[in-house]
Amino acid sequence: MTTRRGLFVAPFDALADPRVVGDLAAEAEAVGWDGFFVWDHLLYGDRVAAIADPWTCCAAIAMRTERLLLGPMVTPLPRRRPQVLARQAASLAVLSGGRFVLGLGLGDDWVGEFSAFGDEPDPRVRGRMLDEGLAVLTGLLGGGTVDHEGEHQVARGVRFRPAPRVPVWLAGRHGNRAPLRRAASYDGFFVIGLDGPADLDTVTADLAAHEPGPGFDVVVDLQPDQDPGAWVDRGASWVLTRIGPYDLDLDDVRRIVRAGPGPA
Structure with missing residues (x-):
């Protein structure tokens, strides 16, 4: 198996500028990184002051690179309208020439990122919203006619074009069964919170x-x-190198990026 190496970048504070993110992505591609993925947050506690929009960052990455895979890692689908997200994802897939990966998850309200804006704070409800949102989103991205009448989402006889191929990775914390089970029906599982490499044996067996x-x-x-x-x-x-979230220094970040991925 060929393992690819990517960067997992928080667009916070010193990196809260899509132009800077685009510059870093161009440097990353030049030294051999395979992917450049950005966090999607509205708030991140008192230690983070400035945050860039990940979708604008993805557009900048797509325009500054030719080979890197890119995408939000991950966007909480329960706070998004899946039909709007489908349009954004399809456009970024076209803009990047098929290099866009859509990372999705439940989201976390640990700093009030949901409750501060009146979004759903209950993770069990967000789980149901995620499943419904996935049904609508992937149906629209698949190009077929979508008819869905659910508790949280409605799509009545709609069909979207363009419908490019967009891989979907689902994220979840190690030990939580529902995210792993959900991810197995899609294209990838971004597993968070592993204590060590041996934990991957459990993950791969369960998958x-x-x-x-x-x-x-x-x-x-x-x-x-x-x-x-x-x-x-x-x-x-995929093995991603995390950059962030706190006390980001642009010179330090550039050193990590320019060092390249090293041997896999």
Whole structure:
């Protein structure tokens, strides 16, 4: 298995400028990184002051690169309108020439990111919203006619064009069964909160029980000083290097980016 290496970048504070993110992505591509993924948050507590819009950042990355995969990692679908998100995702897939990956998840209200704006704070309700949103979103991205009348989402006999191929990765914390089970029906699982490489054995065994499709991606993220080798050996198809969230210094970030991914 070929393992790809990417950057998992919080567009916060010193990086809260899509032009800076685009510059970093161009440098990342030049030194051999395979992907550049940006966090999607509206709030991140008192230690983060400025935050850039990840969708604008994705557009900047798409325009400044030719090879890198890119996307939000991850956007909380329960706070989005899936039909609007489908239009955005399709446009970014076209803009990037098919390099866009849509990372989705439940979201977390730990700093009031949902409740501060009147969005749904209950994670169980957000789980149902996520499943309904996925049905509408993937149906629209698939190009077929979508008829859905649900508790949270409605789509009445609608069909979208263009309908480019957009891989969907679902995120979830290690040990939570529902996100893993949900992810197995899509294109990848971004597993958060692993204590060590051995945890991937459990993840891959549990995924195998749900029979994910060919080319399914298992994605992990590490700190810049962590050795990716052991994670590659355990079956990760993507190993991302985390940049952020706190005390970001642009010169330090550039050093991480320019050092390249190293051997996989």
